[in-house]
Amino acid sequence: MKFPAPVTIQWIGQLVNASTIVGDENAQATGINELHKVESGDLVFVDAPKYYDTCLNSAATHIIINTSEVQVPQGKTLIVTENPFEAYLKIVDHFRPFAPADKMINEKAIIGEGTIVMPGVFVGTDVKIGKNCRIFPNVTILDYTEIGDNVVIQSGTVIGGDAFYYNTKKDREVWYRRMQSCGNVVIEDDVEIGCNCTIDRGVTASTVIGKGTKIDNLVHIGHDNTIGKNCLFAAQVGIAGATTIEDGVCLWGQVGVSKTLTIGANTQVLAQSGVPSSLKGDKVYFGYPAEDAQVKRRELVWQKRIPELWEDVKQIKKILDQKA
Amino acid sequence: MKFPAPVTIQWIGQLVNASTIVGDENAQATGINELHKVESGDLVFVDAPKYYDTCLNSAATHIIINTSEVQVPQGKTLIVTENPFEAYLKIVDHFRPFAPADKMINEKAIIGEGTIVMPGVFVGTDVKIGKNCRIFPNVTILDYTEIGDNVVIQSGTVIGGDAFYYNTKKDREVWYRRMQSCGNVVIEDDVEIGCNCTIDRGVTASTVIGKGTKIDNLVHIGHDNTIGKNCLFAAQVGIAGATTIEDGVCLWGQVGVSKTLTIGANTQVLAQSGVPSSLKGDKVYFGYPAEDAQVKRRELVWQKRIPELWEDVKQIKKILDQKA
Amino acid sequence: MKFPAPVTIQWIGQLVNASTIVGDENAQATGINELHKVESGDLVFVDAPKYYDTCLNSAATHIIINTSEVQVPQGKTLIVTENPFEAYLKIVDHFRPFAPADKMINEKAIIGEGTIVMPGVFVGTDVKIGKNCRIFPNVTILDYTEIGDNVVIQSGTVIGGDAFYYNTKKDREVWYRRMQSCGNVVIEDDVEIGCNCTIDRGVTASTVIGKGTKIDNLVHIGHDNTIGKNCLFAAQVGIAGATTIEDGVCLWGQVGVSKTLTIGANTQVLAQSGVPSSLKGDKVYFGYPAEDAQVKRRELVWQKRIPELWEDVKQIKKILDQKA
Incomplete structure (x- = not known):
């Protein structure tokens, strides 16, 4: 999702009640996206340490994260908060609030x-x-x-x-x-x-x-x-x-x-x-x-030949037994 | 689909803008159907040469077709048009026009x-x-x-x-x-x-x-x-x-x-x-x-015996190797 | 289903038009349930002789049944009727009658x-x-x-x-x-x-x-x-x-x-x-x-080995033939 207009990291930090901003507070965020959809200028969020590096080195410019103990790539910012998932929900809720419909055809359609x-x-x-x-x-x-x-x-x-x-x-x-x-x-x-x-x-x-x-x-x-x-x-x-x-x-x-x-x-x-x-x-x-x-299809044919194979092996064992 | 009442081939020819009618223009068509559902008196349409013969020799009396270079069985008529598929759509649209509903229960139900x-x-x-x-x-x-x-x-x-x-x-x-x-x-x-x-x-x-x-x-x-x-x-x-x-x-x-x-x-x-x-x-x-x-079900049982068979064959090969 | 309040077996007998009651007519039924959900006090119904014993010995206290020629466990009652399935439908219909809705949101919701x-x-x-x-x-x-x-x-x-x-x-x-x-x-x-x-x-x-x-x-x-x-x-x-x-x-x-x-x-x-x-x-x-x-997953791998096994057995048969 792109925001209707870019917003500052400071503004985002206040919205999600961030404990620290690492980097430029006046940098602008253009949207929020998942890791595999994220573009330069976007926010991404991460809370699992095993994904820290992937997120920091993704296309995302701004990372909502639950630590400041990471190496921040140049030009990127961290928005540090205890619960990045809740921060994500707060941002989505701000820009795309749940709109309880009250008629079958919305007048804005x-x-x-x-x-x-x-x-x-x-x-x-x-x-x-x-x-x-x-x-x-x-x-x-x-x-x-x-x-x-x-x-x-x-x-x-x-x-x-x-x-x-x-x-x-x-x-x-x-x-x-x-x-x-x-x-x-x-x-x-x-x-x-x-x-x-x-x-x-x-x-x-x-x-x-x-x-x-x-x-x-x-x-x-x-x-x-x-x-x-x-x-x-x-x-x-x-x-x-x-x-x-x-x-x-x-x-x-x-x-x-x-x-x-x-x-x-x-x-x-x-x-x-x-x-x-x-x-x-x-x-x-x-x-x-x-x-x-x-x-x-050939495999299905082969599967039907197992009993024949079994019979052959039985015969072979019999012959070998007789020879022994 | 049967038509509400039979119509002349001439009338159909005009509706679909046919280039030629081969056969009796005053013959009557009772409906239009697909090849496997068609009955005597019905129209059928065909545009692929490989199906020409099947359609001409089907139960259909009238064939909407994109050629006149075919052998027409006796008593049948050809309605020749560049695009038989469009002709089909035109006929269906005439007899069963799309009716945009405007209320939940139609008054004709x-x-x-x-x-x-x-x-x-x-x-x-x-x-x-x-x-x-x-x-x-x-x-x-x-x-x-x-x-x-x-x-x-x-x-x-x-x-x-x-x-x-x-x-x-x-x-x-x-x-x-x-x-x-x-x-x-x-x-x-x-x-x-x-x-x-x-x-x-x-x-x-x-x-x-x-x-x-x-x-x-x-x-x-x-x-x-x-x-x-x-x-x-x-x-x-x-x-x-x-x-x-x-x-x-x-x-x-x-x-x-x-x-x-x-x-x-x-x-x-x-x-x-x-x-x-x-x-x-x-x-x-x-x-x-x-x-x-x-x-x-027996096949599923046999499939589980492949490893056993494999082991047997391995043993047999060992025995034969020792004997060689 | 539990009834809103317990009812007498006599009342149930009348509702379903029972031919005989075996046991205490004044006993009370608390609900009706299927065999695997039934609890003490409940009714159950059975019409197939092969299930008579299971039902009679289930948790159900009252059995709607199409015979009186069975051994009734102590403290239980039989409600005998020609068609126990119809009796079931009658009881359900009485306590939970089909209610044709006439608006989208029921006022009792x-x-x-x-x-x-x-x-x-x-x-x-x-x-x-x-x-x-x-x-x-x-x-x-x-x-x-x-x-x-x-x-x-x-x-x-x-x-x-x-x-x-x-x-x-x-x-x-x-x-x-x-x-x-x-x-x-x-x-x-x-x-x-x-x-x-x-x-x-x-x-x-x-x-x-x-x-x-x-x-x-x-x-x-x-x-x-x-x-x-x-x-x-x-x-x-x-x-x-x-x-x-x-x-x-x-x-x-x-x-x-x-x-x-x-x-x-x-x-x-x-x-x-x-x-x-x-x-x-x-x-x-x-x-x-x-x-x-x-x-x-191993089975899927084994299935792919059948052709190899077939080839091995063919070779073994050839060797044995040469030796014979």
């Missing part, structure tokens, strides 16, 4: 010419919908979603749900605390989405569905995924978080894709397969873990 | 005696619901759906979503263009459907759920499926398009079924299995690809 | 301070929601649900759907008749539930989601499940009925869990696994059927 929004549709604050879209009954489009032209969203689908993304501490009574989402969903032109799908918004950045991609029913697309153009996802596909699916990828029914990986362009993954790690493009994959479909 | 439609339910145009049904809150029932008596539809379910069915051309900027659905969903008496299911309508014909069938939550039933009587589908089952499931079939949780196949009567398919091709009735199946459950 | 219920949310009769909850647009919360404090329920989720639980008789025209649910859903404090999930109510008792548990999108939790505290269920997980998941269990994406089993505390089940039987706690499981993940 922008809806383009020729777009039809049918009954029972919820449209949240700061939503933008382009031209000639069809939003079917009982769809939910949550805050900050951006939708292009000629987009179809069928009934029961929810766009912009909060990310399933938690801060975990097993010594608390409640182990998991949600890392509040301040990102959004961006749906490009000519995308069509089926019924009862769920597309979550990015934690701090955007979940993107590329131009011309078509999605069947009951598909789950987690936070911060980047889906390419002209992809085809069959029913009940699920994609975890922060994964990249390149252009022209087909995922058949009930395929599951794990987080933070890449599926190369024009790949096909056959039904019910599971993808635990990145796949190169222009190939057909199958099984769990998903492998080259031809290799996998 | 027919709702039987004793049927309870709870708050938040959307009922589209030309929907018929029989007697003594219970439609729970936030259900969506889209245009042309027909529902029998004593049917229960639980919250969040969407009946009659558009088919996931596309015209594909990879030399266009947008590869996939939806083949607009003009079919519907037919739900027979005593069917019960759980929460957040999706049942898509047929592309040109009907998706049918047979009498007495019971469906759990989050189940996907694709376009043009024919589901028999007294079937039982557990949660998260998914069935692709144009498949036939005969009477008394049980599909357990998370089973996936591929398109255009048949599952015979009284079959059981165990949880998480995948069905890529037709299955004979009166048996129990398991695994991916789904096989006779007993055979499959 | 209790909603705590600081709780935000957004537009398009349905809240049924006798629902209790605690403090500081956020109920997102288009959620459905059905009758008798109890929700604690600080609970988040995201859009499209349905809480309290009827159990997928049927009385089966294949000599009827309609094989399956729903065993009407009279239980509810109980969601403890600090639970968060994603979009388009379905959590069914107990048949006669409660489906419970323990404090601090977090659930992603499109998750199905069947009737009468007991989910522990601080569990984490990723998207598209499905849990059948009457299963117990202990505290701190993680189920990753698309995992399926069968009915009436127990998963021990702090267990992890990796993505797409299937759990057909109980699992001990504090371990990582994988595959179908889910096994110790390390054992399963």
